[in-house]
Amino acid sequence: MDNFLQVLLDGVLNGLVYALVAAGLSLIWGVMDVINFAHGEFLMVGMYVSYWLGFILKIDPLFSWVAAGLFLFILGAVTYKIIIRNSLGKSGMAPLLATFGLSMVLKNFCMNRFTPNFRLLSGTILEGKTLSFGGAIISVPQLVTALFALVVLSLLYWMLKKTRLGWAIQATAMDKEAAELMGIKTENIFLLVFGIGGACVGITGGLMTSYLAVYPEVGGLFSLIAFVVVALGGFGSIPGALLAALLIGLVESFSGFYIAAVVKYVAVFAVYLAVILLRPRGLFGW
């Protein structure tokens, strides 16, 4: 029974982190119908920002996530200005492939500059701290990241549903031309959405350096999981992404523990396929 609780908690914590990784992707996908293939590399860049701030300036990831979020907001906005705006609408695959090109550039730039070595921050405030809960052990850095995920996702959801900006974003997602006729500057909305998408994943990456090592290929698996989460949740749906991410986190931890660690991602992707074939637009898709 102890094992069960441990596995359950691991799944939920991982799931919440996946939800935050996926939130930015979901927003961009929902509003612009673009898959940002460089999403995992954005996460990696966020992790490097926080790692170097921690390593050189001794700023703890508990604070440097702000810088990582800001940096990625700018990177997202620049990506939109230079790459997405110029490839959008030209052909269906153009933005996807352009961002794939960007992912190659970012990954190999970091490979070239920072070597493929794994880098883990030491001496962080939360390092090695654990909580015990009914016999299960929780890693505090992971718990903090998961709680952040809940806060950021709630803010994002509130912003979309309750603010004028959120309504403008939703209007743009529904019908770009009609939104323009209503006086919404959709160009600015797209720019902002890409920036916010980048900021979400930057914050996640910034926090993750408190318990995960950073290396140039760290984004690969996270981006795949984020794609699966978004497609499973239904594009553009923040609650959908949250529930899908929890499902994926639980499938990962339970199959990893009760079947075998090596099959956990096979199980994740198989569950995804099974669900998507039954509900081709995702659990909460339109």
Place this chain on the structure above:
Amino acid sequence: MTKKTTLSDRLWYLFLAAALVLPFIPGGIGNSFHGHVLTMVLLYAAMAQAWNIISGYCGQTSFGHAVFFGIGAYGAAMAVVQFNTLPWYGAPVGAVVAAVTSVLISAPCFKLKGHYFAIATFAIVEIFSRLFMIWDWVGGAIGLDYPILDDGWRNFSWSSDKNGYYLGALALFTLIFGVVRWIESHRMGYYFRAVREGQETAESLGVHSTAVKLSAMALSAGLTALCGAFFAQYNYRVDPPMVMSLDISMKFLLITILGGLGTFWGPLLGAAVLIPLQEYTRAYLSHLGSGVDLIIFGIIIILTMIKQPMGIMGIIRGVTRRTSTVPAKEGDA
């Protein structure tokens, strides 16, 4: 299409003649680095063309081709390493298994639209590569290493003079491009393009779109597997990241789209630009550290998508459209 020889026909026969003569010229291929690059150009052009059948002509963008490529590679390698027999038996078995697998995978996935189809095919690549990683019979994560074999066509293996590999790649290239040439001018090609341009319209005219898509997929997967078998023979080993990763799947897309999606010459043009670029930058820019070749590769992809998503064929059409009074038509190539 009439029986009249077109410019494209003439270019095709001229290209084949030139490519066939090359290894018999001293210094043509042999054991040289440019021989290796030319062999890779032919192989990747063939792979991209096989992908082009389902994704370019039939309009179903597949990110799953690494699975079929990998099955073909494992087919040849298993024949040699585990069964101590000839790759000539493994390759066709791999092609058939790949074609059957592709139909089993695609039949449910074809009902997914747009990005959902794309992500489902990513997931399938991940499932297959992870299963091959833990499947001991096929070598698991370590993969399969070839034993030392006698040179020659029997083992499809050459250690010093690489003309054999070049000719093998040329044969594969000719087969796959030949198949596409044949399809383009026959009923099947019209079915493919009808489904791409509008599934509902095609069905209303009596085209059974699911059967058309599945047959295009099976053909594409089988031919892709043959390329995989060649790749295993050429590298003398296989392991899952090498033959069954998403990066391999992306190669099919990038080459075809850089050259021109859904065009006959696109895959060759794309491979002729990207492969030498990658091989020569890897060889000559290595002093700048690792990854420089892939950074340049990435920048070219970004620029292509921003400037000309129709690829090199798009640029060529733009030029010919400006210089000739006869408008170039979509699908002519």
